[in-house]
Amino acid sequence: AAASEKAAAASAAAAKISETNAATSASTAAASATAASSSASEASNHAAASDTSASLAAQSSTAAGAAATRAEDAAKRAEDIADVISLEDASLTKKGIVKLSSATDSDSEALAATPKAVHAVMDEVQTKAPLDSPVFTGTPTTPTPPDDAKGLQTANAEFVRKLIAALVGSVPESLDTLQELADALGNDPNFATTITNMIAGKQPLDDTLTALSGKSIEGLIEYVGLRSTIDKAAGALPAGGTAVAANRLASRGALPALTGTTRGSDGGLIMGEVYNNGYPTQYGNILRLTGTGDGEILIGWSGTNGAPAPAYIRSHRDTADAEWSEWAMLYTTLNPPPDSHPVGAAIAWPSDATPAGYALMQGQSFDKSAYPLLAIAYPSGVIPDMRGWTIKGKPISGRAVLSQEMDGNKSHSHTARAQDTDLGTKSTSSFDYGTKSTNTTGNHTHQFGGYINSYWGDSNHTSFQPGGGAWTQAAGDHAHTVYIGGHEHTMYIGPHGHVVIVDADGNAETTVKNIAFNYIVRLA
Numbered sequence: 001a002a003a004s005e006k007a008a009a010a011s012a013a014a015a016k017i018s019e020t021n022a023a024t025s026a027s028t029a030a031a032s033a034t035a036a037s038s039s040a041s042e043a044s045n046h047a048a049a050s051d052t053s054a055s056l057a058a059q060s061s062t063a064a065g066a067a068a069t070r071a072e073d074a075a076k077r078a079e080d081i082a083d084v085i086s087l088e089d090a091s092l093t094k095k096g097i098v099k100l101s102s103a104t105d106s107d108s109e110a111l112a113a114t115p116k117a118v119h120a121v122m123d124e125v126q127t128k129a130p131l132d133s134p135v136f137t138g139t140p141t142t143p144t145p146p147d148d149a150k151g152l153q154t155a156n157a158e159f160v161r162k163l164i165a166a167l168v169g170s171v172p173e174s175l176d177t178l179q180e181l182a183d184a185l186g187n188d189p190n191f192a193t194t195i196t197n198m199i200a201g202k203q204p205l206d207d208t209l210t211a212l213s214g215k216s217i218e219g220l221i222e223y224v225g226l227r228s229t230i231d232k233a234a235g236a237l238p239a240g241g242t243a244v245a246a247n248r249l250a251s252r253g254a255l256p257a258l259t260g261t262t263r264g265s266d267g268g269l270i271m272g273e274v275y276n277n278g279y280p281t282q283y284g285n286i287l288r289l290t291g292t293g294d295g296e297i298l299i300g301w302s303g304t305n306g307a308p309a310p311a312y313i314r315s316h317r318d319t320a321d322a323e324w325s326e327w328a329m330l331y332t333t334l335n336p337p338p339d340s341h342p343v344g345a346a347i348a349w350p351s352d353a354t355p356a357g358y359a360l361m362q363g364q365s366f367d368k369s370a371y372p373l374l375a376i377a378y379p380s381g382v383i384p385d386m387r388g389w390t391i392k393g394k395p396i397s398g399r400a401v402l403s404q405e406m407d408g409n410k411s412h413s414h415t416a417r418a419q420d421t422d423l424g425t426k427s428t429s430s431f432d433y434g435t436k437s438t439n440t441t442g443n444h445t446h447q448f449g450g451y452i453n454s455y456w457g458d459s460n461h462t463s464f465q466p467g468g469g470a471w472t473q474a475a476g477d478h479a480h481t482v483y484i485g486g487h488e489h490t491m492y493i494g495p496h497g498h499v500v501i502v503d504a505d506g507n508a509e510t511t512v513k514n515i516a517f518n519y520i521v522r523l524a
Contacts, residue, residue, distance in 0.1 A: 102116040264288050270288045270290070272286050272288065280329075284298050299311045310329055312327040312330065346521060347521065347522070352518065357522060361519040361521050365381055365383075366382075386519035387519075389404075432486035440477050440479045
């Protein structure tokens with residue numbers, strides 16, 4: 001085995017040397033070819049005196065060809081040597097020896113393309129158009145589609161010529177040119193769409209048309225099922241045209257009033273008149289519509305000369321036990337509803353929340369261009385301030401509309417007196433004081449000058465003393481009894497008057513009993 005490996009190594013070395021020699025020979029051959037090319041060029045430039053050089057160049061070219069042949073033989077020998085030493089070919093998954101090939105139609109994955117093969121393929125690619133928006137040059141050709149082609153096949157010149165020939169051949173002689181065809185078609189750029197739409201609107205040629213072709217007008221009406229429709233339209237008013245002006249809805253005269261569940265007996269639309277027969281107006285015209293349900297419109301004609309006549313409407317449901325609705329009056333700008341107020345009128349409003357379309361009357365300015373009707377009532381552009389004010393009818397004279405008058409009392413006087421009262425004669429109350437005793441008093445003496453009387457004994461003695469007097473014995477104390485009986489007094493009080501003072505009284509201002517409302521005004 002060792003000897004075999006040594007022999008294989010020697011063979012490989014010999015193959016390497018042969019490959020090197022082949023490369024050297026190829027290089028020499030290339031040099032010789034270059035030299036030959038140069039010699040040929042010189043020979044071309046000096047044709048007159050270069051016969052010898054041409055011969056030499058030919059010899060050199062022959063030698064170069066022989067060297068190239070020898071190089072190929074050396075490469076073949078190297079390949080044979082590699083086969084001998086069992087070297088494997090390269091593949092897509094492992095390394096190895098690769099054989100060169102200049103073929104451009106091979107499917108092999110074991111050969112390597114030479115520059116020649118690549119060059120040939122690139123030359124072929126340069127002649128191809130891209131798939132995306134190709135630009136063709138020269139005279140490209142495509143297969144001719146069949147005459148009945150409808151798909152996305154390419155139409156070549158032959159296909160187009162056949163279609164044009166068929167088209168021209170199917171028209172009269174007067175239209176045997178494309179210009180004549182274009183003129184006949186009105187130069188319509190969308191001719192195909194126009195023709196398709198026209199065909200779509202045509203009746204197909206089938207048994208239906210054949211069946212209708214022999215029928216009369218009546219037969220056609222029956223065939224298409226229009227008899228009932230035509231019968232209904234026979235007595236109807238036309239929907240348009242001048243014929244409508246010639247038709248009139250005649251009045252049926254006075255109509256009886258319908259009340260409760262009673263409905264109209266005649267179907268359709270009836271015009272009648274009202275004469276004191278229970279309708280809202282004494283006189284008027286009435287339109288009565290009787291169908292599945294009923295309805296009536298009443299337009300009065302009596303009333304004040306120049307005033308708008310009232311109009312009413314009511315309805316009746318389609319059930320048998322339904323009753324007529326109440327009459328509803330129709331209001332207009334000339335006949336406004338009773339709850340509407342003219343623009344500018346002060347309206348008492350029981351809330352601090354102002355409704356939409358109105359404003360509190362607080363003395364504010366407003367835009368006269370935005371509210372022209374309000375500007376007619378208040379040309380100054382200012383809404384009066386009605387807070388704390390009441391409205392008073394304008395007197396005959398002395399006051400202007402919207403003028404103010406402050407609070408006050410009418411001039412007057414007062415007469416005040418106290419009522420006279422005669423108290424008459426009044427008696428005092430009586431009282432019995434009874435018997436009262438006085439105190440004891442009154443004891444006293446008397447002096448006698450010249451004699452003295454004696455009161456002792458059974459006789460009186462008088463003695464006289466010269467130059468002296470005599471005193472009597474003190475005596476005389478006594479008491480009195482006074483009677484004070486019951487008694488009374490009478491007092492007279494006659495009629496009299498008093499001065500009366502009336503004190504100030506009342507509120508800060510003169511008022512009447514009232515309830516506070518906000519005054520609002522309509523904006524328009």
